[in-house]
Amino acid sequence: MIRILHLSKAFNGQVVLEDISLEIQKGEILVILGESGTGKSVLLKHMIGLLKPDQGEIYMDSQNITRLSEKDLLKMRKNMGYLFQEGALFDFMNVFENIAFPLREHTRLDRGMIRRKVLDILKVIGLEGVEKKYPSELSGGMKKRVALARAIILDSKILFCDEPTSGLDPIRSRDISDLIRDVSRRLHCTTVVTSHDIQNSFRIADRLALLQKGRIVALGAPQELRNSTDLFIKEFIG
Ligand SMILES: Nc1ncnc2c1ncn2[C@@H]1O[C@H](COP(=O)(O)OP(=O)(O)OP(=O)(O)O)[C@@H](O)[C@H]1O
Numbered sequence: 001m002i003r004i005l006h007l008s009k010a011f012n013g014q015v016v017l018e019d020i021s022l023e024i025q026k027g028e029i030l031v032i033l034g035e036s037g038t039g040k041s042v043l044l045k046h047m048i049g050l051l052k053p054d055q056g057e058i059y060m061d062s063q064n065i066t067r068l069s070e071k072d073l074l075k076m077r078k079n080m081g082y083l084f085q086e087g088a089l090f091d092f093m094n095v096f097e098n099i100a101f102p103l104r105e106h107t108r109l110d111r112g113m114i115r116r117k118v119l120d121i122l123k124v125i126g127l128e129g130v131e132k133k134y135p136s137e138l139s140g141g142m143k144k145r146v147a148l149a150r151a152i153i154l155d156s157k158i159l160f161c162d163e164p165t166s167g168l169d170p171i172r173s174r175d176i177s178d179l180i181r182d183v184s185r186r187l188h189c190t191t192v193v194t195s196h197d198i199q200n201s202f203r204i205a206d207r208l209a210l211l212q213k214g215r216i217v218a219l220g221a222p223q224e225l226r227n228s229t230d231l232f233i234k235e236f237i238g
């Protein structure tokens with residue numbers, strides 16, 4: 001379980017997150033929705049320990065991650081998969097090497113095992129046969145799939161996806177969203193996704209949190225948010 005307590009963050013005096021409290025249950029898919037610039041990525045980066053809050057705490061199970069040293073944070077991140085907004089594949093590595101990278105860095109698996117795991121996961125993400133291609137030879141949707149494969153290859157129990165559908169056409173967006181849901185269910189991952197893709201967020205989320213001006217203004221299951229009479233929520237979700 002992830003517990004965020006009274007988290008606040010400002011950059012150069014500009015408040016981005018203000019007194020955020022949020023609990024994310026084991027195995028659930030939580031989508032953080034909000035307009036561009038509302039602090040979704042900043043919130044996610046706090047959960048990965050890439051940013052330190054000005055105030056507040058974040059617990060992963062019983063561990064307060066805001067107090068961890070850089071070394072312990074690195075150890076913690078081995079148990080997390082994350083898909084960054086920019087995708088961030090290594091351009092100089094082919095698909096196989098990109099996906100194998102965390103296994104080489106963090107495990108002692110031999111070459112045969114690594115090969116088996118990578119080829120298995122290529123099947124899961126529906127990209128069999130592309131292992132020798134380089135990122136520059138892939139479409140945006142394929143890159144996202146490869147990045148997702150790399151994020152889950154260590155069998156992480158926590159998965160973070162920052163704007164997994166940005167820059168994709170509606171069909172690819174739906175595909176990658178469904179893939180995240182399927183992978184998350186299959187691996188029993190606690191999954192946090194940020195998005196401004198309302199339709200797909202409602203498809204895959206167990207719960208949604210709506211962020212506005214640094215605060216969570218709505219939190220609940222898709223149906224609860226759909227039934228809301230709050231004007232801002234109604235307008236945001238259309
Ligand atoms: N490292 C940083 N230093 C200074 N300001 C930052 C930093 N990171 C984010 N910000 C600011 O915090 C605000 C929120 O940024 P964030 O990237 O979290 O938005 P977002 O909700 O993810 O937007 P988008 O939907 O476009 O991805 C922005 O005003 C941004 O300029």
Ligand SMILES: [Mg+2]
Pocket residue numbers: 040041042085162163194
């Ligand atoms: Mg963002």
